[in-house]
Amino acid sequence: MTERPSTPAPQPRLRPGPIAIAFATALALAAVWQWSNVLLMGFGAILIAIALRAGARAMHRYAGIGLKPGVLLSGLAAVLVVAGIVAWAGPSISGQFRQLIGSLPDAWKQIEDWLGQSSIGQFLERRIEDAQANGGGGEGGDLPTVFSYLTGTLTTVFGGVANLVLLITVAIFLALDAPMYRAGALRLVPPSYRARAGQIADELARALARWMGGQALDMAVVALVTGVGLWLLGVPLALVLGLIAGLTNIIPVVGPFMSGIPAVLFALTQGFDLAIYVALLFVLVQQAEGNLLMPLIQRYAADLPPALTVLAILAFGSLFGFAGIVLATPLLLVSIILVKRIYVEDVLDDWQGD
Template identity: 85%
Template sequence: MTDRPAVPDPAPQPRLRPGPIAIVFAAALLLAAAWQWSNVLLMGFGAILIAIALRAGAALLNRRAGLAFKPGVLLCALAAILAVAGIAAWAGPSISEQFRQLIGSLPDAWRQVEDWMGESSVGQFLERRMENAQAGGGAAPTGSLPSVFGYLTGTLTTVFGSLANLVLLVTVAIFLALDAPMYRGGALRLVPPFYRARAARIADELARALGRWMGGQALDMVLVALVTGLGLWLLGVPLALVLGLIAGLTNIIPVVGPFLSGIPAVLFAMTQGFELAIYVALLFVVVQQLEGNLLMPLIQRFAADLPPALTVLAILAFGSLFGFAGVVLATPLLLVSIILVKRIYVEDVLGDREDG
């Protein structure tokens, strides 16, 4: 019996390595696709935020009641939907009527402003400046409502009227929360193997930071809504419920949010008297000072501490790029950007690690 010659093992196939031109082309293609699908990506980012909140609730149920994660996610989602539906059924008609009254009162409020501007020396000075700016092509006509009200009503319509997008957002968030490890693992497979463990740690850090930010922001919004609504009610301002709700919702936007909620409240109070409008303005100033100097620093000790200057620039940048959705998501997007720049560029590319 003759021995057969041994068959040599096949030579290992070399891995395909893209050249510099292919890398640049792929990067440009990805940037173009991201810009074209920016609305979809923003909705996906919002769904990730909701999914993180659902997973946090499921983790709490798992620790306290021993409930598995998937049933816990479904239970948290159902509880949130039932809570929103209950609040809408209980206070929805009243809030809807108050919103109609608020929007209907804005023209009368603006006429009150015009009357004050015509009677006081300060108002006459401001009116002359507005007329000069209008003559130079800068400002809107004095007899019309400022564009901020159109922006505000458009914002409210966008927030409360996009029901289909909201349903889609919640549905995607539930799917993400149910199978978060699968989606996380699939995303990590796109990372080179030698960097995969590091990418996993960064992803976990992002999830923790976003979870802390959402918890702190939710607490801040609820407290601002309660304090503002209670203060307006004590002052005898009608529509205190809806004005407090607006103050809480718009407080998700740092710096800009208080102005979006304070301007309509002051103008509506002006229909009841100029003195009441002054008290309302002082109330908003006091609430925002307490929130900015006392409440938010306490929350940020357990959440995320973001530089105020970068926060304002992020609002301007993301707002100009993506509109109202970019304004609302500017703070979490900034938080993600800071962590990615610090971990990937500063530490991994430059080698400047805090631990030396």
């Protein structure tokens, strides 16, 4: 009688204890902090990938083009649009931008002259002179200093170009094989929670896509209205100033100041009255955008509380610098959805609906 081979007893699964979990959590937080720039770049690549997938889905719906060819065609279309804009308006924008940069010293000189004639300006000037006298300081125009400045500038420019190329490359790979990356990420979640995690991931993708669509429309309207308004006022650099206003409008609260200050400074070189009119134009455009356009867009996109938006800009800006400021709004959107779905609904079991 032949004996059946005995089946090996099932091995007990390794379950990490509380100390191992705490150590792993601390290690993960340290890695997140150390690689924060890489993670921000990855988040930016995800945003671009979502936009490419949205274009691919539109091509698939209306033209029957496959998703992967649609992703490549969407990227090619974006490149052609940018190239067309550069070819059509690039020389004019470049010349106006150089003129804007060249006019800023004259505008600042006028501000200094005005401040020098006022009591507030004289007080500030005395404070600055006292600070310089107490702090000392040597000559700033020596050769090593200039060489270091040029080297740092070139390093920043080439680093920015390299990061942009990497960002676009990663975004294309993510967009081409989005289901594979989604499935791989869900494999890191315990099986009993994967369905819920998939629902939350899909909701995040839809919310970010709506936010990007609404933000693109908002930026285009602000750029157009600002450019036309500056042109009607007779400001010579209406095209580039309107473009700056549209691009910086991606940053809530801070963006209008980033675009308004150069515009007012340049208008000041043309006359004090024109500078006042330009400042009023920017105030009117931002009021109309905040009270009329943005509420309409938020009905389709995402309604973010203004107070939390300001706090998010301060928090992410202090943590991650300028990149954190630019990505503060989508990061806040992701944080709100995660807190609502995971903590409020799943942990607190508070299902009140949206």
